[in-house]
Amino acid sequence: MPANGGGAAHAIWVVDLDVAPGELFALLGTNGAGKTSTLEVLEGLAAPSGGEVRVLGLDPLRERAALRPRIGIMLQEGGFPGELTLAETGRCWAGLTTGARAVDEALDLVGLLPRRTVRVKQLSGGERRRLDLAMALLGRPEVLFLDEPSTGLDPEARASVWRLIRELRAAGTTVVLTTHYLEEAEELADRLAIMHHGRVVTGGTVAEVLAAHPARIGFELPERTGPHAALALPVLPGAVPELDGRRVLLRTPDLQGTLTELLGWAARHRVELARLDARSASLEEAFLAVAASADPAAAPVAPSQIGRAA
Structure with missing residues (x-):
């Protein structure tokens, strides 16, 4: 899946991944490795220059109208209008969402219900991330894309978000997330992949990735x-x-x-x-080894090497 998100230089050279239904898949990588660009292609926000992309059996770009009601997207920054309250933001977003759950239910899932009458501009950074997550959950998504979901969260809020993500996965939601918190990947991921220079360098279960390191x-x-x-x-x-x-x-x-x-x-x-x-060996050691030694020209890791889904 080579892609450049519309830019002149390729942000992604080769990414070949399968994610199983109900699985939590973590995408890790150094800054600029192509994690967010990969999500944008999967979400239908950017076009691949080659290869094939399917989410729930649909092309996320050409069949976006059919796919969009079935997925939830949490971007790195939500960008909601600061003058609206949380409840107003939820009602606006629900109006654009097929089969949306009650706004108060979504806010309650992320612990923001007591703040429903507060304006977005008055939220802390961590509260804004939780609002982003609440809006991504409005449509009861079958597949949930989370781009750096724990950024800005204090330890208590992070633990609460992790608990919610586990509950969503247990209920059958497929979750694909990017994160810079390696502990987050170790705690949550069924499988993961580590990207470097736009390629998947290593992947598999946490145990499989760590087995390659002494x-x-x-x-x-x-x-x-x-x-x-x-x-x-x-x-x-x-x-x-x-x-x-x-x-x-x-x-x-x-x-x-x-x-x-x-x-x-x-x-x-x-x-x-x-x-x-x-x-x-720790996931941090595996990550640092990839960052220090991965050859940008090296062959990418095939899905069979990271556990191809049936």
């Missing part, structure tokens, strides 16, 4: 063992040690196996491993 075990040997004690460490298959004096960092594809071997060795030799820390 786990880490860090510890410090006792001072009495001397600066070369690390040389006496056992051979741990697949583990790559990094030494800094008595501090040892092991990178391993088998966290449990390596840790079991290491602790057994320490117990047999009565060695205390100070400041022991063992953890799997």
Whole structure:
């Protein structure tokens, strides 16, 4: 799906994705990677220069009139008139929405019902994002597109929005979101893709993405063992040690196996491993690895490599 959103340069070179019904799919990427441009093509707001795009079996651009009542869109900025109250904004939006739910119901979903008589211009940034979400939910969408839904939200509001998104997914709504909050993707996504320079570089479930990156075990040997004690460490298959004096960092594809071997060795030799820390790779590490090393000319990841939907 090459696309440029009408500009002279391509924002997206190749994106090939399938999203299953009822799935929450997160689209991640560095700034300028093409996340928002990809959503705009899926939403029918921009035309692809090649390839095929189908949402609910429909072309989002040519069959927009048939598709629009079945999707909800939360843009990065809503741009609602500041002089209108939340209730007035909802009534205006409901008038343009097929089968709209009650405005107060939509406001209540995002915790804004007590603010229904407040003007939009008086809302905080986080409240405006929740209003954007409420308007996206007015039509009871089958597919919901969320572009940076948590921007500007405080931790309590973010947790509330996450809870609502989970409830929507549990009720059968398909959700496609972009986010810069990696924790958000880890918490919510059934599958995800990471874009870089307009291409999908890696994708799959969170576990599949993290499996490509080694786990880490860090510890410090006792001072009495001397600066070369690390040389006496056992051979741990697949583990790559990094030494800094008595501090040892092991990178391993088998966290449990390596840790079991290491602790057994320490117990047999009565060695205390100070400041022991063992953890799997994080989504942040996977993201930073993509940002640091992805070749813009590299072949894109095919849908089969990120879990093609049936």
